[in-house]
Amino acid sequence: MKTELILVDDDPVLLVMLQKMFSIVDPNLQLSPFHSGKEALAYLSGNHDTAHQKFILLDINLRDMSAWQFMNEFENVRKTCPSVILITSSVASANAEKAKNYAPVVGFFEKPITFQNIEQILKLVGKH
Amino acid sequence: MHKDKKAYHILVIEDNFGDFVLIEEYLAENILEANLKQIETFQAARKILQNPPGKFDLIFLDLTLPDLSGEKLIVEILELAGDTPVVALTGFSDLDFTIKSLSLGVSDYLLKDELTPTILYKTIVYSIQRKKFTDQIQRSEKRYSDLFQLSPLPMWVFDADTLKFLSINQAAINHYGYSEEEFLALSIADLRPKGESHGIAKELENLLLDPSSVQKNVFRHLKKSGETITVETTYKRLPFNERNAMLVIINDITDRNRHIETIEKQNQNLMEIAWIQSHVVRAPLARLLGLVNLLDTETSDLNAESKKLMGYIRDSAGELDEIIREISRKSETIEHLDKNED
Missing domain, CATH: 3.30.450.20 (PAS domain)
Structure with missing residues (x-):
């Protein structure tokens, strides 16, 4: 089964960087970048393609919603949330603690995302 | 009869010499050492009370003196007497007024026509003793009143x-x-x-x-x-x-509350500044760090000089990152203290 990685971050430069880094490490990975939580939610709810295993790389502080709201939205209104890997530019430790209370969260990374982080993320999504 | 051995100093303000002699004689019957001083006018009494040769234990006061009498005399003498008891000497004709004089502060009164050694002695001992007690009570009352009146707190x-x-x-x-x-x-x-x-x-x-x-x-x-x-x-x-x-x-507590409010507001501002550091400032910094990493891998063909410069950029960004982390750590301890207080 092919793996699809949904990238959600409101920082356009970071989105470009992440796409570049992932494609350097794994050119076969399907990447779907989004600038807002709303766009990503709309895409996920409209897309019933089950051929792809989906993962979400999600920035905690999006401009339109927090990662927590994003996940709650998923669990309340839509179906089960795909596995989520949180990324944040904040260095406040409270976020990492809070993440433990959210079942979909399988990973937590502080920015900058390094190539080493990319390898770790790919391991989490079952590649490499 | 057993005589009082204590020495008494008594001022007798009395213009009638006969009355004075009578008092002197009667006192001698009960008191071994009665030091009497006779004064005939108010003016002379004032002199002696203002510059007393020694303190008197008691003052006998005839209510009609040649230069002053009645209420004015009583008030003036009481003022001069201070805490020395004053006993009025009077006749039947002035009895009503004499009784009234007790309310002015006179300790007791004696009717000259009914004077006996026993009554005289009893009056002296009783007046001296009673004056001591009333003074004590007045001082104590004043102390309690002062606690209220002079308290620095409203x-x-x-x-x-x-x-x-x-x-x-x-x-x-x-x-x-x-x-x-x-x-x-x-x-x-x-x-x-x-x-x-x-x-x-x-x-x-x-x-x-x-x-x-x-x-x-x-x-x-x-x-x-x-x-x-x-x-x-x-x-x-x-x-x-x-x-x-x-x-x-x-x-x-207006000032105290105002200080606390100011400090709380300042704390709030500091927390916000810390929050901006750890969330807002760090976002472009994380981006910068990521870009430097990416450039490192993409530009392996850079010359030595450019690589060195690239290293400087990475080190500077790294330093800035450390500073922001430190600020964030400090703000977290403040938050922690705040929670402990609650």
């Missing part, structure tokens, strides 16, 4: 039924700006800002039920100038001239 007593002020100390007058008369015309409800005087009766309920209880409250009060202050009041029930009264001590 204090008052009010009637728990009518809420009217009954007594106000100087500190309260100074602090609130009302004179004593103005205070006495007010009730405690008048000190509360509009709409904040309800519930006073309920506040007093518990205090009235349990006389030993002490209650602390924080209220807003209005000064005469209209300035609003925040006060911490301590209430205690107090029997006051048979009324249901409350003693209140007022502590103005």
